[in-house]
Amino acid sequence: MEQVGRLFITGQPEAILCRWEVVGAALQLQERAFEGRTWTLELQRARLSLGGFNEDQIVLQTEGMTFYAGRPELEKPLRALGLMHIHQALGREASRVRHNVRMSYVWAGMLFLLLALSGLFGWWVTDRMVDAAAAMTPVSWDIELGRTCYKSLGFAARENHDPRLVRPLQNLADQLTRPYQDQGLAFEIHLINDPQVNAFALPGGQIIVCTGLLENAEGADELVGVLAHEVQHVVQRHGVRSIYSQLRWQLALTVLVGDSSQLHAQLLSSATFLAGLSYSRDHESEADRQGLALLAQLQWSQQGLLKFFQRLDKQQGEMEKHLKYLSTHPASAERKAALEKMLSPVSAEKSIPLDWSALRSALGRGSQDVSPGRQ
Numbered sequence: 001m002e003q004v005g006r007l008f009i010t011g012q013p014e015a016i017l018c019r020w021e022v023v024g025a026a027l028q029l030q031e032r033a034f035e036g037r038t039w040t041l042e043l044q045r046a047r048l049s050l051g052g053f054n055e056d057q058i059v060l061q062t063e064g065m066t067f068y069a070g071r072p073e074l075e076k077p078l079r080a081l082g083l084m085h086i087h088q089a090l091g092r093e094a095s096r097v098r099h100n101v102r103m104s105y106v107w108a109g110m111l112f113l114l115l116a117l118s119g120l121f122g123w124w125v126t127d128r129m130v131d132a133a134a135a136m137t138p139v140s141w142d143i144e145l146g147r148t149c150y151k152s153l154g155f156a157a158r159e160n161h162d163p164r165l166v167r168p169l170q171n172l173a174d175q176l177t178r179p180y181q182d183q184g185l186a187f188e189i190h191l192i193n194d195p196q197v198n199a200f201a202l203p204g205g206q207i208i209v210c211t212g213l214l215e216n217a218e219g220a221d222e223l224v225g226v227l228a229h230e231v232q233h234v235v236q237r238h239g240v241r242s243i244y245s246q247l248r249w250q251l252a253l254t255v256l257v258g259d260s261s262q263l264h265a266q267l268l269s270s271a272t273f274l275a276g277l278s279y280s281r282d283h284e285s286e287a288d289r290q291g292l293a294l295l296a297q298l299q300w301s302q303q304g305l306l307k308f309f310q311r312l313d314k315q316q317g318e319m320e321k322h323l324k325y326l327s328t329h330p331a332s333a334e335r336k337a338a339l340e341k342m343l344s345p346v347s348a349e350k351s352i353p354l355d356w357s358a359l360r361s362a363l364g365r366g367s368q369d370v371s372p373g374r375q
């Protein structure tokens with residue numbers, strides 16, 4: 001195979017493409033062009049280094065000439081000459097290249113670390129920002145935000161006012177929220193005629209339960225499990241916090257300047273956006289944890305939420321489109337395992353103050369009252 005390199009002659013800007021061959025202690029170069037010129041590069045007097053993009057070229061320099069050729073082809077014949085200074089230069093250069101490669105790993109590592117740290121710092125700052133903004137936000141804004149959001153959802157027309165259903169639900173909600181009475185929240189429970197197995201909470205205390213959830217739950221413990229979880233989204237102010245963490249850096253200036261009227265405007269303009277928002281995994285597991293703690297405090301059964309998830313999981317195939325609760329509250333294996341771990345040993349359990357069969361039969365009769373063709 002023909003061996004080719006590039007020759008630079010001092011004073012000429014263009015490289016000359018040459019064939020090379022080791023002859024005695026010299027490199028014979030011949031220009032590749034038709035009937036090209038020839039040069040002799042005396043290796044005794046040449047200085048050797050490695051160069052090129054990947055240090056994969058051998059660079060030989062003598063007075064007035066610099067020649068580049070591929071290291072894989074040229075190194076072996078050069079070593080075979082047994083010239084001491086060439087040997088030494090090859091060894092020295094190889095260890096320099098190895099050192100540079102090591103250093104480039106070190107630099108890449110340091111750069112990566114720096115990026116990771118700045119990411120963490122950004123995250124930390126955002127977290128502190130959300131805390132600061134939440135501290136600047138009076139609970140009355142949560143309530144205003146929740147009510148605005150509820151209106152924007154347009155559920156009012158489908159609200160079920162049947163006292164046989166709403167009263168026991170309200171009674172449960174009252175007991176679940178009693179420990180938070182001094183927090184200034186305004187809990188309002190809404191039962192919506194909707195076959196979806198779903199319940200969700202909006203800031204300030206709006207808790208929405210779909211009739212599909214009551215139809216699908218298999219006992220008061222499952223219902224209170226879901227409600228205790230939703231109450232915690234309100235108490236832990238997850239709605240306001242979610243909006244603030246979405247606003248991120250827009251928030252920074254507002255918080256630094258301490259301009260709460262600006263914050264109020266930012267919050268309320270997000271009311272419709274909140275309707276489409278689902279809570280983060282951290283918020284979900286906090287609501288699970290605190291919800292179970294609340295049930296333990298009331299000495300009510302803690303098993304319901306987990307049982308509910310396990311059953312929904314089995315039914316997932318059959319009634320996918322109605323299982324809205326799973327899309328906003330994904331019952332991942334981790335989440336179920338975490339719930340299982342969080343369950344505290346059963347102490348003297350009180351019975352849940354709800355007549356489940358009365359509620360279910362009222363629900364059955366209620367749905368029969370609806371004439372066919374109406375939703």
Ligand SMILES: [Zn+2]
Binds near residue numbers: 229230329
């Ligand atoms: Zn949730």
